Amino acid sequence: MQHMTRVYLNGVAFLAYFNNKVSSSSTIMKIRSSFNLKFRKFYQALLPHVDTYDLTLDKVFLGGLREIPTDLFFKWSVGFFIHDIGKGAEIQYHEGEDAYDRSKVIDHVKVGYESITKKTNYPKEAGLITGYHHEYYGDSEGYGPFREELQKFKQKNPNAKQESCIAYDMESVLSYKALAYFPAKALEIIDVYDSLTDPRRVYRKALSLDEALDMMYKEFIIKHRKIDPILFEIFTGFIREKEAN
16 A cells, blocks of 8 residues: 555656646756657667658657657556556455465456456546556566457557557557556656665565666667657656655
8 A cells, every 4th residue: 555655656646747847848948859869769669660750759659759648647546546456356465475476466457457447437547557557568578468369459440550659649659659657657666666676575675766766777678679668757756756755
């Protein structure tokens, strides 16, 4: 509960910070101007079928970087708060010191996703966030129901291609027009950062802010394509500003 609460609070604060940043044209222009040098290679690997000249910020983020409306802000916040609800079925494992069991780790996402979408009245957006927050852009170390459904879709539609990396709306994700759901990609970053810096974790020494950010950049962006580099850059500004205040 402590972890989910921290992720919720940081998630809400990050969404507010994100809205404030993208409302400024200077932030968007800064990202656009550095896109080719800093980000294009990352996204080209995810969307190899998209022509280099067509791979723009507005192509990566379906509809471009824009403010999150109030109704989605609330629904996404609910998802942040309950994202790990599936761990309840194996709480002793997740809070204990047992050896790594990938099957149990994967199950917490499936259990949480099915519980929210089939057994509760939580917003559907919250269910998708819960189920998709470990997808890691399809990396082999990631997991979740979206990739399973995507594979089925590809088998039935072998010529279909995802034209964007991130969508703000559920429909574009569920119709496989995009590789990922915006709030789930934001949550991946917040979730990993909290895990790395949490002093209560019994199986890992807590990292400092700089150590955590450095590790995430090297392991989750450079070595593997897991978290989104543009969202990570915005998050880096958010967490440094938060810690400084």
